[in-house]
Amino acid sequence: MGVKLQKMTLANIYSNLDKSYNILSENRVRLKPWFWWADEKVIPSKAKFAWFVLLYLFDTKHKKLMHALCDNVEYDEQFFILVDDKFGGMIGLDNINDWKQNAELWCWVDKKYESKGIAGQAIKIIEDYSLNQKGIKCLYAKIAFDNARSTYLANRNNFDAVKIEYGVRTSKHNPKITNIITWEKQLAR
Secondary structure (H helix, E strand, C coil): CCEEEEECCHHHHHHHHHHHHHHHHHHHHHHCCCCHHHCCCCCCCHHHHHHHHHHHHHHHHHHHHHHHHCCCCCEEEEEEEEECCEEEEEEEEEEEECCCCEEEEEEEECHHHCCCCHHHHHHHHHHHHHHHHHCCCEEEEEEECCCHHHHHHHHHCCCEEEEEEEEEEEECCEEEEEEEEEEEEECCC
């Protein structure tokens, strides 16, 4: 299966809206514990999903603009994962910090692509992009202790567990309290 990444833009959000909403709906139960926005209360319909994705993209653009004005501001970049030119999930870099030369990695793929190496291929592409186009030397991922698939993916892609935080929220928007393991990978040419 051919995997490539497509940077999230207004045009391709529109062209991928139906596919991405349908995949989100099919994967809601699986994604909800890890991604607060997967909850039906947050995105109950395709129209609200469209608004959410647009606001997310505008927030990303705002962070990028602030970064251009004050280069110590962190920013985010998101990509669609395309499998044989079909929408298969998303991957992104959050909190890109040019000074520290690091960024937080996150990823999800459609259930039909689990255990097929798709996420691993997407991670390899984003590692290459991070190092060679962004100058990022370290990627990290914050993974809930009970998220076995993501833990396996971090191990499989040579990330090292570097820190454990006990009794924290999975994100600022998610009220779930869990233990978080921070995984890290130094990138090298």
